Amino acid sequence: MEDTIVAISTPNGEGAIGIIRMSGENSFEVINKIFVNKSKNNLESYKNRELIYGHIMDGENVIDEVLVSLMKSPNTYTTENVVEINCHGGSVPIRRILDLILTFDVRMADPGEFTKRAFLNGRLDLSQAESVMDLISAKTPKGFDVAYNQLEGYLSVKINTIRDKLLELMSKIEVSIDYPEEDIKDITHNEILNELNENKNIINKMLKNSETGKIIKNGLSTVIIGKPNVGKSSLLNALLKEAKAIVTNIPGTTRDVIEEYVNINGIPLKIIDTAGIRETDNEIEKIGVNRSKSFFNKADLVIFVLNNAEEISKEDREIIQYIEDKKVIIVINKTDLESKIDFNELNELLKNKIMIRTSITNEHGIEEVEDEIAKMVYNGDIKSSENEYITNIRHINLIKKAFNSINAAINATESAIGYDFIEVDIKDAYDYLGEITGDTIGEDVIDKIFSNFCLGK
Numbered sequence: 001m002e003d004t005i006v007a008i009s010t011p012n013g014e015g016a017i018g019i020i021r022m023s024g025e026n027s028f029e030v031i032n033k034i035f036v037n038k039s040k041n042n043l044e045s046y047k048n049r050e051l052i053y054g055h056i057m058d059g060e061n062v063i064d065e066v067l068v069s070l071m072k073s074p075n076t077y078t079t080e081n082v083v084e085i086n087c088h089g090g091s092v093p094i095r096r097i098l099d100l101i102l103t104f105d106v107r108m109a110d111p112g113e114f115t116k117r118a119f120l121n122g123r124l125d126l127s128q129a130e131s132v133m134d135l136i137s138a139k140t141p142k143g144f145d146v147a148y149n150q151l152e153g154y155l156s157v158k159i160n161t162i163r164d165k166l167l168e169l170m171s172k173i174e175v176s177i178d179y180p181e182e183d184i185k186d187i188t189h190n191e192i193l194n195e196l197n198e199n200k201n202i203i204n205k206m207l208k209n210s211e212t213g214k215i216i217k218n219g220l221s222t223v224i225i226g227k228p229n230v231g232k233s234s235l236l237n238a239l240l241k242e243a244k245a246i247v248t249n250i251p252g253t254t255r256d257v258i259e260e261y262v263n264i265n266g267i268p269l270k271i272i273d274t275a276g277i278r279e280t281d282n283e284i285e286k287i288g289v290n291r292s293k294s295f296f297n298k299a300d301l302v303i304f305v306l307n308n309a310e311e312i313s314k315e316d317r318e319i320i321q322y323i324e325d326k327k328v329i330i331v332i333n334k335t336d337l338e339s340k341i342d343f344n345e346l347n348e349l350l351k352n353k354i355m356i357r358t359s360i361t362n363e364h365g366i367e368e369v370e371d372e373i374a375k376m377v378y379n380g381d382i383k384s385s386e387n388e389y390i391t392n393i394r395h396i397n398l399i400k401k402a403f404n405s406i407n408a409a410i411n412a413t414e415s416a417i418g419y420d421f422i423e424v425d426i427k428d429a430y431d432y433l434g435e436i437t438g439d440t441i442g443e444d445v446i447d448k449i450f451s452n453f454c455l456g457k
């Protein structure tokens, strides 16, 4: 029998209510001992999941006025008996109730232990359990929708469908190995190849979307660079729709790096505005410039701003060298002013880079910048309505491994190697995919996954 566990399920700090959750065999018995309501009925005479008003008592002493609900196994979060206590949302009542509960045969839950139990008791598979954490930490509504879809089991269904097909293929191969002289028609190399290719294509499609999935989950780190005074901070403010960064006509206004989050078509963007790049004797500005340069390397996307009213300078050429093999959007700003920039030279310097003309002062071209960012992330689509992305690095790595094993099986089949060798590779792919849903996985990996959860979840 599993221990009974308890944890505070609401965040730290002051709030209207705080929730303490208890799960396991003893939870009903414990709540019966510490909870008193006016009619003094035995709690188990209440309806399942009904909210019951009353007080938590430590002997004769009232600890807090609360609402309690009892949820009977098996239709609960963990599938065990679960009790939730809604008390006042301050650290004192919450802590006191928790301490009181811990005087009984109940222990503190480990991080993620409630969800781990939901997994171990078979209510959720591993990919669904992992999505719970993504739901909580989602940075945009889009990120939430993708995680929710995973909780609903879209990934599990997809993975299980492939695994079923692989299993069927393995059993056909097995029959051909074990009973070669029986009347059953042996599977041919060609038939194996067809099956394998079909699964390879499905997996490949999943992998293709995984870059987008990672960005939807973790955000896109975007750096705005350019010479002083070209309008970098103005662009940051325009994307944020808020005057966060200081804008002046004095070159060298931004001395340090400014970081802000913004949601662009469902993509969480961490935008970094940097100090304008130029040679300078000013020590403070020098540090800023060096920091700007170091930010290129870490960025997923670079927005390089140039001033339409200035000629291309030595600094611009230097920046162009830095960004050559980066994902870049070039913004030619101040198009309201007379153009002095040599576009022939610029096109020559910046082959195949996307260029957008803006006048931030007149609010021109900003939407184009946003659309271009979305396009880069959604593989050409400006607004993807799709929610079927794989966002979890662990899943992506396993899908890659499964892909490689299927490829190995295809190669083996093409070189007409013995069936037992082909089968080994197929079995590997089958097992890797099983690690996503938790069908084939070691206890250590499971522990590691849930230890990243927050307490009380």
Ligand SMILES: Nc1nc2c(ncn2[C@@H]2O[C@H](COP(=O)(O)OP(=O)(O)OP(=O)(O)O)[C@@H](O)[C@H]2O)c(=O)[nH]1
Pocket (backbone or CB within 6 Å): 226, 227, 228, 229, 230, 231, 232, 233, 234, 235, 246, 247, 248, 249, 250, 251, 252, 253, 254, 255, 274, 275, 276, 277, 333, 334, 335, 336, 337, 358, 359, 360, 361, 362
């Ligand atoms: N005419 C015109 N002026 C602009 C435009 N965009 C920005 N400016 C002006 O250009 C000046 C510099 O803008 P900032 O956004 O501070 O430029 P920055 O690149 O952040 O400058 P540093 O922080 O010094 O590197 C300000 O006076 C802005 O009002 C534009 O599209 N047209």
Ligand SMILES: [Mg+2]
Pocket (backbone or CB within 6 Å): 232, 233, 234, 245, 246, 253, 254, 273, 274, 276
């Ligand atoms: Mg600035």
